[in-house]
Structures are given as structure tokens and as C-alpha cells.
Amino acid sequence: xxxxxxxxSGISLYDAQYQAGKKVPISQTIIDxxxxxxxxxxxxxxxxHVPPGNARIVATEATRNAINSTTFRQQxxxxxxxxVELLTKEDEGRIGAMGVASSFGSIKGLVMxxxxxxxxxxxxxxxxxxxxxxPKGAVSFPYGAAAMMRRLDEAGTEGHEPLRMEMSTNFENxxxxxxxxxxxxxxxxxxGGWTLYLSGGGFRGWGYILMSMHSINPYPIPIxxxxxxxxxxxxxxxxxxxxxxxxxxxxxxxxxxxxxxxFLIKALAESIPSIAYIHFAQGxxxxxxxxxxxxxxxxxxxxxxxxxxxxALHSSSCFYQLLKASIPPAHKxxxxxxxxxALTSPHxxxxxxxxxxxxxxxxxDISAAAALRSTTTGILGNAHGLSHTDRAxxxxxxxxxxxxELSSTDEQFLLKMQxxxxxxxxxxxxxxxxxxxxxxxxxxxxxxxxHEESELCVAAxxxxxxxxxxxxxxxxxxxxxxxxxxxxxxxxxxEMEKVGKKKNWIGGREGWGIKVxxxxxx
Numbered sequence: 001x002x003x004x005x006x007x008x009s010g011i012s013l014y015d016a017q018y019q020a021g022k023k024v025p026i027s028q029t030i031i032d033x034x035x036x037x038x039x040x041x042x043x044x045x046x047x048x049h050v051p052p053g054n055a056r057i058v059a060t061e062a063t064r065n066a067i068n069s070t071t072f073r074q075q076x077x078x079x080x081x082x083x084v085e086l087l088t089k090e091d092e093g094r095i096g097a098m099g100v101a102s103s104f105g106s107i108k109g110l111v112m113x114x115x116x117x118x119x120x121x122x123x124x125x126x127x128x129x130x131x132x133x134x135p136k137g138a139v140s141f142p143y144g145a146a147a148m149m150r151r152l153d154e155a156g157t158e159g160h161e162p163l164r165m166e167m168s169t170n171f172e173n174x175x176x177x178x179x180x181x182x183x184x185x186x187x188x189x190x191x192g193g194w195t196l197y198l199s200g201g202g203f204r205g206w207g208y209i210l211m212s213m214h215s216i217n218p219y220p221i222p223i224x225x226x227x228x229x230x231x232x233x234x235x236x237x238x239x240x241x242x243x244x245x246x247x248x249x250x251x252x253x254x255x256x257x258x259x260x261x262x263f264l265i266k267a268l269a270e271s272i273p274s275i276a277y278i279h280f281a282q283g284x285x286x287x288x289x290x291x292x293x294x295x296x297x298x299x300x301x302x303x304x305x306x307x308x309x310x311x312a313l314h315s316s317s318c319f320y321q322l323l324k325a326s327i328p329p330a331h332k333x334x335x336x337x338x339x340x341x342a343l344t345s346p347h348x349x350x351x352x353x354x355x356x357x358x359x360x361x362x363x364x365d366i367s368a369a370a371a372l373r374s375t376t377t378g379i380l381g382n383a384h385g386l387s388h389t390d391r392a393x394x395x396x397x398x399x400x401x402x403x404x405e406l407s408s409t410d411e412q413f414l415l416k417m418q419x420x421x422x423x424x425x426x427x428x429x430x431x432x433x434x435x436x437x438x439x440x441x442x443x444x445x446x447x448x449x450x451h452e453e454s455e456l457c458v459a460a461x462x463x464x465x466x467x468x469x470x471x472x473x474x475x476x477x478x479x480x481x482x483x484x485x486x487x488x489x490x491x492x493x494x495e496m497e498k499v500g501k502k503k504n505w506i507g508g509r510e511g512w513g514i515k516v517x518x519x520x521x522x
Contacts, residue, residue: 063086326435
């Protein structure tokens with residue numbers, strides 16, 4: 001579901017309830033600021049013709065725990081005519097987890113949502129729209145970003161160690177209290193540790209700092225959702241960055257929270273030492289409410305397929321079969337050169353054929369560049385729920401489908417995307433992109449006539465070519481019974497052979513690639 005408008009008001013209801021370390025009611029000045037922001041939003045909803053019944057105001061912990069919560073909510077309802085839905089602590093944890101579920105195609109691991117006053121923790125298994133979480137909901141701790149700033153300030157340096165021990169103990173106990181199922185624990189053992197999914201502004205801010213410090217510099221995908229780092233990169237080292245306020249997407253307020261978030265992360269890593277990977281999510285309460293309201297059949301759709309569906313042309317199903325057949329099956333003996341599963345999954349192949357003609361009308365001098373940037377700042381930039389691996393691979397495939405002719409500026413961006421996925425995946429993306437380009441050349445209008453479906457067949461398999469020594473190769477075979485496209489089929493065969501030439505390997509002649517031989521089966 002594409003977002004048509006979003007805005008944020010820089011009002012911290014948590015900070016507004018503390019003065020000189022003491023809790024106070026939300027002041028009328030702050031309430032008036034909230035009312036102004038909501039009335040402006042109501043006007044925007046009217047301009048977008050949003051039905052009045054579709055507008056919802058949802059309040060979480062800061063409102064729930066406010067001394068004058070009732071008065072605050074009454075003033076909102078009187079000013080806007082919108083009823084305020086006050087979430088319980090349990091519902092807040094559950095809905096926040098659903099927001100994280102909306103941010104990925106699938107999830108298996110631990111989920112944490114960091115707010116201003118608290119942090120919620122649970123486990124989740126989300127596959128094909130079926131979401132499982134702890135029967136106890138989420139465990140909530142008073143360790144939100146703003147709350148941690150206050151507690152660290154109140155504790156003083158001598159009080160930091162007792163606070164760290166308290167947090168580590170609570171996080172460790174939560175892992176037992178949440179009744180993590182045995183199959184999820186087994187999955188963590190097989191994967192070398194837990195996968196941790198993080199949501200909330202404080203965690204996202206830390207993610208942007210890690211992105212700015214990434215070994216791939218500049219990091220090519222400036223989108224926090226789907227960003228992934230290993231444990232070694234996640235653990236903070238304050239000495240490695242000096243001024244987080246200059247980091248992309250880090251506000252002065254978020255920068256001031258960095259020491260508190262650093263303290264929180266160290267306590268978390270100490271209590272759960274078997275964390276292997278960390279994924280950052282954009283989804284929170286807002287996304288969780290929307291995702292929860294969708295029917296199960298829509299929740300089960302893969303975000304990559306959904307995001308590209310609008311660009312599909314008439315014969316996408318036929319092209320799906322052709323492109324699928326262009327990829328050799330897993331090698332029976334040596335799987336070391338097989339394409340990554342991310343490139344051969346049904347949802348990735350379908351997304352590729354659906355996007356096949358999205359840049360066909362662009363001038364040749366920019367079509368490949370537009371395709372390369374389509375998943376970051378282009379037509380799929382606002383697609384929700386895509387991993388950075390999916391964004392990079394689809395961009396590389398579509399760039400190759402459009403001919404891969406790039407300016408020096410775009411060439412640098414291409415190299416960063418290839419570095420992100422690695423040489424093997426990059427070469428396979430070239431191969432699949434070249435195969436997809438051949439299909440688009442044969443059928444430039446996106447139409448394969450019904451009787452032609454059985455006239456054009458493609459098959460790819462593994463073979464061995466004997467030169468000075470046996471060389472593993474891909475045999476790309478085409479059987480064509482459509483006379484009108486004979487010339488284009490010949491060009492397609494030639495292009496597939498070229499992608500297997502050593503000069504076109506990733507890294508050049510000494511880099512990574514596979515020889516491709518083609519045959520015309522009559």
C-alpha cells in the first residue's frame with residue numbers, strides 16, 4: 001500500500017512530562033501544539049478526500065501514563081471530532097511487532113521496538129502472511145531513548161554499572177519469559193545465532209550511524225528499512241564517530257540520544273551474546289495498525305511482487321516461464337557456482353518480468369541508469385518491505401536488461417551495488433538481466449501471442465567444456481518456431497555468450513563468472 005503523504009511533528013510527549021527530574025502533567029502549551037498539528041493534518045486529510053471514518057488517532061505509552069491523560073485526550077476529541085484510541089501496553093507491543101512484520105517478506109527471530117519511554121521485546125515468525133508471536137505478547141521495559149537519557153543523568157557515572165546490570169538481567173530473563181518455541185531456538189542455532197529485528201526512531205538513528213560507517217563507502221542504499229549488519233558492526237564504539245549530528249537523517253534531538261542508545265545496545269549485547277545479525281525496520285505502530293487491518297491473502301503477498309505488479313504487461317506469465325527456464329537448476333555435484341537463492345526465488349523472477357518494460361520508453365542514454373536506481377530513488381524507492389539485497393539485485397538485473405550503458409557517475413554506483421551483494425551474485429544478476437533483455441527484445445510490446453507459447457522454448461543446464469582443462473559452463477539452448485523473430489533470437493544467443501566471456505566477468509578476467517555456450521535447437 002503506497003504512502004501518499006506522511007509528516008512528523010517534533011513534539012516529545014515523554015520529554016514534556018518531566019521537569020527537573022520530576023514527572024509533571026502535559027502542559028497546556030504542549031497540548032495546544034498537538035492540537036494545531038492534528039487540525040492541520042485533518043485539513044490535509046480533507047484535501048486528499050479521505051473518508052472521515054478512515055481517520056484514526058492512536059495513542060501509546062506517553063499518553064497512557066500521562067498524569068492528565070484523560071484531559072489531554074478529551075481536548076483532542078473536542079478539537080478534532082476524532083476519538084483517541086488508547087492502546088494497552090500489551091496491544092502496543094503486539095501492534096508494534098505487526099509493524100515490523102510488514103517491513104520484511106519473512107521474519108524469524110527476536111523483535112524489539114524502541115520508543116521514547118519504553119522498549120518492547122518479543123519473538124516472531126512471519127511467513128506468507130501468517131504471523132506468530134509470543135502468547136505473552138511483548139515484554140516492556142522502561143528503557144526508551146528519552147527515559148534512558150534521564151536515568152543515566154540521574155544515576156551519575158557511579159550509577160551506570162548497577163543500571164547496566166539491571167538491564168542485562170531483565171533482557172536475559174525476558175528471553176525465558178517469552179516462551180520462545182523450540183523450532184525458533186533451533187533455527188538460531190543453525191544460523192549461528194539470533195536474528196534481531198529493530199524498530200523505533202532511536203534504533204533507526206543508530207542504523208543510520210552504522211550506515212555512515214559501513215565498509216562500503218558511500219553505502220549505496222539510503223533507506224533504513226531492510227538494512228542489515230552483523231553483530232560485530234552493531235556493537236558500538238563511540239570513538240569511531242565524532243559528530244552524529246552531521247550524519248544523514250540524524251536530527252539534533254536524535255544525536256543527543258546516542259550515548260543513551262549506546263548504553264542500551266551494550267547491555268542488550270551482553271545479555272543476548274548469541275545475536276548473529278541485526279535488521280532495521282521502518283515499520284512501527286502506524287504500519288502495524290494498517291498491516292493488521294489487511295486481509296490475510298493480502299498480508300501473504302510478497303512485497304517485491306506487490307511493488308512491481310503495477311508495471312506488468314499482458315504476457316508476464318509467459319515471460320515468467322521463459323526467464324525461469326533460462327536459469328540452470330542447482331548443480332547436482334558442485335553447488336559452489338549456483339546462483340543465490342535470492343535471485344532464483346519465484347517472487348524475484350516474477351518481479352523481474354513484471355518490471356521488464358518499466359524503462360522501455362526512456363532514452364537509451366539514461367534507461368540503464370534509471371533502471372539501476374529504480375529501487376533506491378526511482379519508481380520502487382517508496383516500496384515498503386524490501387531487503388537491501390532484493391533492492392540491489394533487482395537494480396543490477398534491470399540495469400543489465402536495459403543494456404548497462406552507464407556514465408562514469410552511475411558506473412561508480414553500480415560498483416557499490418555489486419560490492420553490496422558480492423561478485424557471484426553480481427555475475428548471476430548480469431546473466432539473468434541479459435536473459436530478461438533477450439525476452440524484451442523478442443517481444444518489445446510485452447505481448448506473446450497465444451499460439452507462440454509453445455513455439456519458443458528455452459532450456460539452461462550445466463555442462464563441461466574441454467579446453468586445456470575441463471571448464472564448467474552453462475548451456476543456454478533456444479528452440480524457436482516463430483519465423484518473425486529469428487534474427488532477434490540470434491542476437492539473444494550472442495548476448496548470452498558475451499556475458500560468459502572473461503572480459504565481462506565481475507572483476508575482469510581474473511574475477512568471477514561462468515562460460516556460457518548457446519545452441520539453436522531445431
